Amino acid sequence: QVQLVQSGAEVKKPGASVKVSCKASGYTFTTYVINWVRQAPGQGLEWMGWISAYDGNTNYAQNFQGRVTMTTDTSTRTAYMELRSLRSDDTAVYYCARHSSPHNYGSVSFDPWGQGTLVTVSS
């Protein structure tokens, strides 16, 4: 079945960087876009951006421009999200989520989602 499995929880100090991975299985990796969404404790969902696994194109939300980099490794079917200059308010669960339809940059819902990765930023 289609599955996204994310890397484990991270604890980082303010100013550091974190890189979260999302390993895909059960479908042709290079035909879909992967999104990244975060959820601060007790808060709603915030879209961070997407990366196309078939051509590497990216679209970052303005809130994260200059601080986030999304990449893919097609040989290992893995997507990555790196967030730099971490602050305490970056403490959140970070999710990867695949577009529900292939070969589409936008206008597509998200299905399925990874299990989430808790990133805690604390001095």
Added chain:
Amino acid sequence: EIVLTQSPDTLSLSPGERATLSCRASQSVSSDYLAWYQQKPGQAPRLLIYSASSRATGIPDRFSGSGSGTDFTFSISRLEPEDFAVYHCQHYGSSPITFGQGTRLEIK
């Protein structure tokens, strides 16, 4: 940026009752690119409804969505114990993609 406002914040109902949730957009959502997700504690969101009214694969028919433009509704016809969760609406028709703040559906 399209701002989505969900109401109510919390809805208290009993199993067997009907639930109706609202999602209002600050501007028209193009081509009804509006989705609904269910999220249970400690779990990732799960897609229930896309294109405002289409059920995702494997979703029971007690879940339904309707609406267009700026006003959208999500309903559960007869609540089952496993339906008590947080529900999020999402617009995905243009960038940035945004989500509502969520509605918590709790057992009365």
